[in-house]
Amino acid sequence: MIAVVLPLALVTAACSAEEPVASPPHTVVESLAPPTPTPPPDPMAGFYAQTLAWGECAPFATGEDSRAAFRVPGLECARLSVPLDYAKPGAEKISIGVLRHRAAGERIGSLVVNPGGPGGSGMVAAAGLSVPAAKGEVGKRFDLVGFDPRGVGASEPRIRCLTDAERDADRADDSETDGSPEGVTKQENEARDFGVKCAERTEHGNAMLANLGTRDVAKDLDLLRAALGDQKLSYLGYSYGTQIGYTYAEAFPDKVRAMVLDGAVDPEQDQLEGNLAQITGFGKAFGEFAKWCAEQSDCALGRDPAGATKAFQDLTRPLIEKPVPAGDRKLSYEDLGTAAIQAMYSDQLWKQLNAGLNELVQGRGDKLIALADQYNERGADGTYGAIQDAFTAISCVDNPKITDKARIAELVARANEAAPFLDDGKPDGAALDTCAFWPVPNTSEPHTPKVDGVPPVLVISTTNDPATPYDAGVNLARAMKGGLLTFEGTQHTVFLQGIPCVDDAGTDYLISGTLPPPPTRCPTP
Template sequence: MSARERYLSLAACLLVVTGLTACSSEPTDPPSRSGPAGPVPDGLDTYYSQQLDWGACAPFATSETASRMFQADGIECARMTVPLDYEKPEGTTIEIGVLRHKSADDADRIGSLVLNPGGPGASGMVSAASIGRGVASQEVGEKFDVVGFDPRGVGASEPQVTCLTADERDEDRASDSEVDGSPEGVAAQEQQEKDFAAKCAQRTEHGDDMLAHLGTRDVVKDLDVLRSALGDEKLTYLGYSYGTRIGYTYAEAFPRNVRALVLDGALDPEQDLVESLVAQGEGFGKAFGEFASWCAERADCALGQDPAAATKAYQDLTRPLIDNPVDVGGRALSYEDATTGTIQALYTEQFWEQLDAGLAELANGQGQTLMSLADMYNERGSDGQYATTQDAFVAIRCVDDPRVTDKQEILEAQRRYAEVAPFLDPGTEYSSARDACTFWPVPNTSEPHLPKVDGVPPSLVISTTNDPATPYEAGVSLAKAMKGGLLTFEGTQHTVFLQGDTCVDEIGTRYLVDGELPEEGARC
């Protein structure tokens, strides 16, 4: 799915396995039992009682990043069995990959801190390996096992969602057909989207049945099985970005099983795809403005010394790529790749130097840095292979939200998006092409709504003032909906907890350990 589709055609969110047990389309032997922790839904005792068989993590790696991270000391991995369809617990089973970094103090251990980094489609195992190592000597790492799981269809979980080959994704990225708003261009784009949906169903094991059960509705059921398998009576959870949706959906489904929820970089639970898209565009627009102001203070800024002129300078650099991509070692830097690389860099100020360098290169007819940033976003390894994150992203969003099929609504959304993020306006006629979800072979299983959280302990919501991907107001709305506390972080980045900010980390730690919420109006 192209970046243009993801941000401008309403599929936006908001980021080789060996030695593993293969999934089976037949019922498997029951997982070994240890006795469940906490309540068990009818008919699921076998799954809730299973004993996880912890071992080395290296065999679970499905990407270059995972291969590096899974060599770390102090981590162990396992595979958890769950039903593909919870309405048919005696039927087909699938496997969920799990990683934990054990607490440093068994005597004072509280339990497990289960986390998910969002996406949707990002690896919770990779995230837990990184965060677990980072907090090992901190109170969070002393009090909790840091646990990450790859949601069904993602990463080390089996089967993976599989849609495009590496060559097909390279070809998709190199093409800028999605900016062609002519009738012929729209027809070609919709055929491409239809083919994508068909390939997902054909190439993913269990086909339509797997695609129908990928959504957050089913992921939170897996999460409750994991809670029990870890031996926790109640769940302590940290969700970033789209992972906040998993958190508040779990709270609604299992209100009595929640101990604590930290929701960082929140999605607004009431926003539909169009409103979420426009709000996200506004976030990227603000982040680009912050970057432009930072860059203008540099004598050699690629966009010049006037922040007010930065949008046009950026457009002048990137729009020519639509007709004349830049060769990068035999690959073509397309307009899509240049804007995707920019978006990757806007997620955190740490990449602003790299973005400025990439734009300066582009001014000289070169594109290596922007291509590298786009490869990072798309999780393309040095061997040319991709993680399946982008395939999973589309598949999950297509069952998590009602599809948008009205072409006038699509055009209006793109117009509004261009108003709030003009640097991403390609300057071409907007396309009314419907995205892959329109042609998805199974219906959606969820829709936006305020979660019902009666009986759920107050959550801690962290929202960043200039978050490029999940706008600040979404966090304000979620904190109110969850009847919890709001911590405002003043900065320009996407998510912040356990990433080195002392103020945020101390407030979040006090909540996780002691259940202490910050005072109203708290800011860092």
């Protein structure tokens, strides 16, 4: 700093003219420039500096599935603190449940896993993967880490919309087959009421719903990366978990080490387009099921695949008017459709679906309602997981509201053509869904991710994936400027599920960062 010398004012003294006037002293005065202000403290610093207190996983279980999954030896669990609203990090805090299985060999870092949904438990998924992964290089080189996204599973607070009794009643109600004006009005009233219940029954109400989306999950994921001690993120996302992955890559491009995205959600499709693509995938999978079934001596749909759709319709449509006994409950037409969709996720469930359809011929629905329970996460004690509530809540805040009834009607017609086995044969209405009435605005919308600076990612796509069709993976790999690995099969997601061609390519990429040479295709063994 340069000192400034200022003259003092001369004061007239009472002195004789002959007396010399003394020269005033010189005084050094500091600069009048304002001091540099001290920057305010970073409100996120405490979140990024936190450490995880690992302990037993049993207290984190929320249902039968998680209790069973958390019994695997070697698991540790903890809670991560995150802001409820990232625009107000000094206000309310919520917590994220985290599970870890430590690397068995020379550790590279953490591999964070999300299984999709939205609403699926990453903690349960990581626990389930820990046993097979421990036998290979992934389990040797990485801590396998799963997290329950905000509002899901062991994270607190959890999204709560319907009670167990209300969920049972909703499944038993086949009013969605009523396309009359009265039926449409009833459906829309129920859709509006669902959002009201979510806001009333979830802690923090609308504030939680408004900050539940993938935008905020990606920010939580970066806090988790820091708490795990990783400079950069290694990530494995299945299904909707791919959306979390590419959202994170767009928000934190310099923090990505490697990503495997399996069973991609197309980033450019809106909710209606995504639904149609998924229904089309289920239609193709049903065609494969029909071919398989025709080769079985006990096929409930007959020995001609070409006649399987009509046989299925003839067998199942009567449930609309007359549900059949299923234990101490009734199998509704809605539950039958849910059971069929659940079985389309993997050819390993086709035998169970055929057995259930044969049982339906005899007027019973026990096996089919068990498949529907599996999809809905209903335990034997009648309690539900929160996946269906979370699925709706997250989907609604991730997508713009769709209120164009002409477009909805067009979708319904195209869906009936793409998957006629699910066509109920009734006149179609164009009811608005729950998201059209959602009590808070969306925080995301479909778009091509901007991923400049992100290292190449590996996208895995299955040719007959029923839930996230193959082309979605092709589109995501192009958008991410990454590599594409094709699996020729009929199932939803495949990495670390015992297919050596896929597992080897994905593992090599995670360890070395080297993509498999294009075009790599892995056939069903």
